[in-house]
Amino acid sequence: MFRQVNRLFAQTCIVRGILQHSRNEFCSTALVQLRSKKLLKVSGADASDFLQGLITNDMGHFNDGAKCMYAMFLNNKGRVLYDSLIYKWDENSFLLECQRSVFDSLLRHLSLYKLKRNILFDDASAGYDVWTLISTVNTPLPEITFDPKSHINLFADPRLKELGCRLITINSLDAATLTELFGKNVILKDEDVYRYARYKLGVGEGPDELPPGACFPLEVNCDYLHGVSFHKGCYVGQELTARIHHTGVVRKRLMPLRFIEQIGVLENIDKEEAIVPARNSKGKIGVLRGFVQDFGIGLLRIKDAIEAGTVKMSNYTAEVIKPSWWPVEAPKEKINVT
Known part of the structure; x- marks a missing residue:
């Protein structure tokens, strides 16, 4: 517990330092909890190869240092079934962010191809929340990364810099704690602010x-x-x-x-x-x-x-x-x- 508190304190100092160093970039920045999203954890020795055969993107990007990747799952006719942000979580596990309404459908889709592979599926939303930190004026935010094993995991959105960053936090880290952490440079907003920013850019989800x-x-x-x-x-x-x-x-x-x-x-x-x-x-x-x-x-x-x-x-x-x-x-x- 003491080590966890120390890590959180260290992250707090890092984030505050970044905000102070990049004050201009963080003006007009919204913090939005994406309650419409869920996280599906795919883990096991075969997890990477398994996902490689199902997504449009290349899991090899994670071996080259990527922390987050955008991809889609298609049917056998090449049409989109689900879109996802995929996060590298630890050595043999990945988090798949998807819309809450298709979580069960995505899980069934993955299960069809599991066969006898060494893979486990878990609902990571039981322990983690998804947030976005996004500029309300469509200007890029600084690219920042955090240790995936920490309480606050921050990933630059791999699609467009204007879409800001994703935060994955433990459930107990509530909105009040986060807004206090970021200070007056960041304002807590509802999910329509994120949708509005996406629509201005022309990005669907x-x-x-x-x-x-x-x-x-x-x-x-x-x-x-x-x-x-x-x-x-x-x-x-x-x-x-x-x-x-x-x-x-x-x-x-x-x-x-x-x-x-x-x-x-x-x-x-x-x-x-x-x-x-x-x-x-x-x-x-x-x-x-x-x-x-x-x-x-x-x-x-x-x-x-x-x-x-x-x-x-x-x-x-x-x-x-x-x-x-x-x-x-x-x-x-x-x-x-x-």
Whole structure:
């Protein structure tokens, strides 16, 4: 117990030192408890090889020093089932962060492929909480890492610097303790602040925004978010993903939408609301996946959306935004897979 207190005290000093050194970067920074997330622990001598055969990314990155990795689990038709942040926890164990609503489904999916491998599955949410430390103005935070065995484990988000950092803490470390630790530079916010920041960037998460079995990983920007390896060996759904990358071009992608009229708290738009150009009759060019206040995210035909500039859904009008973090050499919009 004495050693645990000492480690926590040391971390407190480190964090305070970082905040004092990087005061400008931490202005307008939100601390959000992600109650919608759960953690699934995959451990055992075969854990790394097991996950390697199921995810879009390469577990070899952990051998090269990575602490956190973005990846997706696909079905045998190459469509997205679940998205996840995967954390290196200790030598033979990993934590899979997923949406609370799909935790049981993900566990069943993994269990189908377990066979006689030396692997254990545990609900790590019984002992740990997930938080995000994110800039509310979409500016990068300093990259910081902590000892995975400590009380506060902090990982830079592997997708975009603008998405800040993830914190995994023991359950007994509550919001009051954390906010006191970070001081006045960090403000405790609810989960809508995190969703708003993601929508401004055009980043989707979870089954509401990435409906299971409904889209390909490249359509939801998994490749742009460093979540796909095109150099690793086979995994479930790999053949079609590789074919789209090497011989096809992606016609649709998730894109941010800025509403011209802010949507009221009591108003609602269906998640699958059709999106059409505001000024011509091309018909449906996409579907809405989610919104918070004046920002949303939609799966759109890129060429048509950019040409339209402004789109309509229900009684609302929105401006289509091409994310600044998309690579300049983004492929032309066409796909040869149905």
